[in-house]
Amino acid sequence: TMKSYIFFVFLALADAEDNGVGLYPPLGWNTWCTWSSCGQHGASGRLHDVCNETEIRSVAEAMLSNGMHALGYDYINLDDCWEAEERAEDGSIQADKNRFPSGIRNLTDWLHSKGLKFGLYTSAGISTCSSGGRPKPIPGSYGHYEQDAKTFADWGVDYVKMDWCNTKVNGTELDYKKVHTEFSKALNATGRPIFFGLCRGYPYPPPEYTREVANAWRVDGDHHDQWDKTAEIIELMAPKEIADFSGPGGWNDPDFLMTGGAGCDEPASTHCPGMTDVEYVTEFTIWAITASNLLVSTDIRNLTDIMKYILLNEEVVAVHQDEMRKAGYRVGNWKCKGTTSHCQLWARPLNGGAFAVTLYNSDSISHSITFDFSLIKWSGEASVRDLWAKKDLG
Numbered sequence: 222t223m224k225s226y227i228f229f230v231f232l233a234l235a236d237a238e239d240n241g242v243g244l245y246p247p248l249g250w251n252t253w254c255t256w257s258s259c260g261q262h263g264a265s266g267r268l269h270d271v272c273n274e275t276e277i278r279s280v281a282e283a284m285l286s287n288g289m290h291a292l293g294y295d296y297i298n299l300d301d302c303w304e305a306e307e308r309a310e311d312g313s314i315q316a317d318k319n320r321f322p323s324g325i326r327n328l329t330d331w332l333h334s335k336g337l338k339f340g341l342y343t344s345a346g347i348s349t350c351s352s353g354g355r356p357k358p359i360p361g362s363y364g365h366y367e368q369d370a371k372t373f374a375d376w377g378v379d380y381v382k383m384d385w386c387n388t389k390v391n392g393t394e395l396d397y398k399k400v401h402t403e404f405s406k407a408l409n410a411t412g413r414p415i416f417f418g419l420c421r422g423y424p425y426p427p428p429e430y431t432r433e434v435a436n437a438w439r440v441d442g443d444h445h446d447q448w449d450k451t452a453e454i455i456e457l458m459a460p461k462e463i464a465d466f467s468g469p470g471g472w473n474d475p476d477f478l479m480t481g482g483a484g485c486d487e488p489a490s491t492h493c494p495g496m497t498d499v500e501y502v503t504e505f506t507i508w509a510i511t512a513s514n515l516l517v518s519t520d521i522r523n524l525t526d527i528m529k530y531i532l533l534n535e536e537v538v539a540v541h542q543d544e545m546r547k548a549g550y551r552v553g554n555w556k557c558k559g560t561t562s563h564c565q566l567w568a569r570p571l572n573g574g575a576f577a578v579t580l581y582n583s584d585s586i587s588h589s590i591t592f593d594f595s596l597i598k599w600s601g602e603a604s605v606r607d608l609w610a611k612k613d614l615g
Contacts, residue, residue, distance in 0.1 A: 243436030249296025254483035270353035272302035298340035340380025346387035374411035385422030397422035405434035444476035446495030464550035477518035481528035490523035
């Protein structure tokens, strides 16, 4: 069984976009897989990229009351589901009035009054990636980068995710570095500090320019509620070079968390898990120790037992938000039952001289793993605490 642990070992920064935000990796929620299976598990996906004002307000209220906000979760983000099929007469982007009858500014004001932040989605191309069940393509930001940035700032937006769909214009693919740089400058020119997240367009691993223009950058394609994809992303996050790429102002983004399971293609607070509980714990553990974006995209209005166990573990969240803000990585492997690649040792230095350590078994069978303290240049005694069990181990 795949299993990982994260615990303290008590022992006796990269340049990034300087726009005043992203000093710590973000915590929050995104609409993407709340109602829909996102096309997974052979389901219809009929509610993929569907969202509305009532849903957003109810999710926000849940975050405020279920303990998540008290732990630092504060972003309420819309994915490719909010925009109208047409721009306004002056070319400005606008919300779908059927889905958001009160308008985005009204929604952001309400969220801000609750102590929450608001984010939304756009695409760099002519249209977005999904119509969200509507008959026409949804306009992207191409040709309107400055205008859209100003609109987002006027609405009080705190986070913008820029996707990379329908980016071939007159037969020529857009230059991703040029586009991302242009939109970054447009956001900064508004004078409003806005977290800017990049979603695709460039080759992986992310090129150097991404941390110069953005606060987060995807390290791979979409993450789905499937263990094979989660394991693939974990491997991409393992190298020290990837960890060193992030730091205050800019963070690696392995994509959304699937904690507890995606939706079931119905507008209800239900979950259809695609992974086991242990796999969800492993997912969150690696995202936390690598100081990655922690944006859960499943329905938090009805937390299942495993969702409470994971999302509300204040000790693991504290590792994610540690003041040192140094991402962890795979520091080595432990030889177990004739194999080394499956028995992985991860570590992250923490403020005050502590370390967070993860023992990650990527195999399909159980293994006993021992951490080699020399990998973190430690000798002598240490106090150890299992953060998932919330238990001192000696």
